[in-house]
Amino acid sequence: MGDRAALMATTPEELLRCRGYAVVVIGNPRRWAPLLAGLVLLAGCGTGDPGTSSARDGGDGDGGAVPAAGAVANCGVDVPVQRPERVVAMFQNGIEAVLALGAGDRLVGAAYLDNPIPAQLDADFRPENYWPEEYPSREEVLRVAPDLVVSGFTGAFTREGLGTRAELGAAGARTFLFSAYCPDVDGGNQQSIRATDVSFAAVERDLTDLGRLLGAPDRAARVVDGMRATLDEVARRLDGVTGRPRVAMLNSPGSTGELRVFGTGDVATTIIEAAGGRQAFDTVAGRQRTVSLEGVVAARPDVIVIPACCGRDVGPEGAEPLAERLRNDPALATVPAIRDGRVFTTTFAEVSPGIRNADAVAALARRLHPDRFGG
Numbered sequence: 001m002g003d004r005a006a007l008m009a010t011t012p013e014e015l016l017r018c019r020g021y022a023v024v025v026i027g028n029p030r031r032w033a034p035l036l037a038g039l040v041l042l043a044g045c046g047t048g049d050p051g052t053s054s055a056r057d058g059g060d061g062d063g064g065a066v067p068a069a070g071a072v073a074n075c076g077v078d079v080p081v082q083r084p085e086r087v088v089a090m091f092q093n094g095i096e097a098v099l100a101l102g103a104g105d106r107l108v109g110a111a112y113l114d115n116p117i118p119a120q121l122d123a124d125f126r127p128e129n130y131w132p133e134e135y136p137s138r139e140e141v142l143r144v145a146p147d148l149v150v151s152g153f154t155g156a157f158t159r160e161g162l163g164t165r166a167e168l169g170a171a172g173a174r175t176f177l178f179s180a181y182c183p184d185v186d187g188g189n190q191q192s193i194r195a196t197d198v199s200f201a202a203v204e205r206d207l208t209d210l211g212r213l214l215g216a217p218d219r220a221a222r223v224v225d226g227m228r229a230t231l232d233e234v235a236r237r238l239d240g241v242t243g244r245p246r247v248a249m250l251n252s253p254g255s256t257g258e259l260r261v262f263g264t265g266d267v268a269t270t271i272i273e274a275a276g277g278r279q280a281f282d283t284v285a286g287r288q289r290t291v292s293l294e295g296v297v298a299a300r301p302d303v304i305v306i307p308a309c310c311g312r313d314v315g316p317e318g319a320e321p322l323a324e325r326l327r328n329d330p331a332l333a334t335v336p337a338i339r340d341g342r343v344f345t346t347t348f349a350e351v352s353p354g355i356r357n358a359d360a361v362a363a364l365a366r367r368l369h370p371d372r373f374g375g
Contacts, residue, residue: 072209075182077165079174083215084148088141089127090162091152093178093354097207098150099124100223100355101216108144111136111156113312115347118356132312135161146173148213152352154181158189176213178206180267180353190287198267200231200274203353223355230358231274234365237372238276245368247277248301248337249351251288251309252322259296260288262307267353275364276372277303293331303368304337309348319345342367 071078088109089095095110096117104124111131116122129136129144141149141162149168151157157165157177164187165175179202183192196202204224211220249262249272262268263284272279280301281291291299304326308318323343332338344367350360366373 072176072212074175074209075177075179076186077169077175079176079213081212082147082174084146084174084213086144086146086148087214088144088146088149088173090135090150090156091352092349093152093352093356094150095125095152096121096349096355097152097210098214100219101207101211101214102219103214103216106214108146109136109141112310114309114352115314115318115349116312138162141173142171148174148176150176150210152178152181152354154183154188154190154193157183158187160189174213176210178203178353193286195265198265198270198353200227200270200357203267203357204228206353207355227355227358230362234274234358234362238365238369241276241369241372244276244278245302245342246280246300246336247272247275247303247305247364247368248280248296248299249305249307250291250296250322250326251307251319251348253288253309259291259293261291261295262287262351263289267357268351271351271357271360271364274361276368277364293329296332297335300336302336302340302342304335304343305364306343306345307348307351308345314347316345316347 071080073079084103085106086108087098087103087106088111089098089107090111092112092114095107095113098104098107099117099121104121104126107125107127109129109131110125110127112135113132117125129140131140135156138161149156149162154177155161157163157168157175159167162168163171165177166186168175180196180198181190181193182196183189184194185192204227207224208217208220211217211223214220249268250259251262252259261281261284263281263286264279265285266287268287269279280299281289281295284291304323306319306322306326308314308316311318323345326332327338327341327343329338337343346360346363350356350363
């Protein structure tokens, strides 16, 4: 861990003495070392580069940028390849990727699960700190002294979240962001997400790159190979299919009751198309765009899929209240999906870029084309 290990090995008094500060520590000084290490790095102490360059406008996170030697290019940031010992993971897809790549024993912090973790990974989810309500404060994260922060969505790396990637890098924490959510500038929020690659190849590339950063390239290769095998099997079964149902993926977050659609430029559309469907809202770009009941009627989806969110114990059944609302709304009675009883539920985790995407394709394909799967 280099400089970070050296900092963690010093006393709290020595940590701040490099800036000329006097220190009074109450209680056991070692308890304060992780927080002071982060603060010292933020203040500029230490003997080397903290490891993360500032985001460069125009970096695409898809392998097109040329990273520095021994680094991974990720959304315009060169992330040095150095096995981390203290990992913080944000959001379901980030957490599950870290677990699937065998780094659960290094997870010192995790935040904001949307759904239950898959059974085969659940036993490995034992973070030292778990923050269920979206983002912890920047101070809470620095207190656990991470050397890598992984996020499934861009909101973590904003000043309203944990701070920009450059700011976290200055505090000694390298960062990694799933590339479907690269902002146009470091610190940008969801509204600043540019046109990104939402193909499965991009998801596989993210998992491969994260595997390198975690020191688990072989494990990443096995995860990616498993996903490809599932997608290949679905493609084989769907070979020659001509009738492709129009699929709408909808949810209704918050308490306003408004409907939102997962449109083009999102991995949800990639899942729909690989499962033998067509995006019903093919003129709506982006993730979770507001749509009216009239818009649903006009789109005439043959199938509606509702991802459930948000909480560690919220499975597909968590979307049933919205499904019932749509089924019983007279304004939607003429919509083919409502008329034919083809409203299904899933989880938010399955339609976020990550390790579940291939299984999500297989599950949706069985619903769209049951005859191809012995149904």
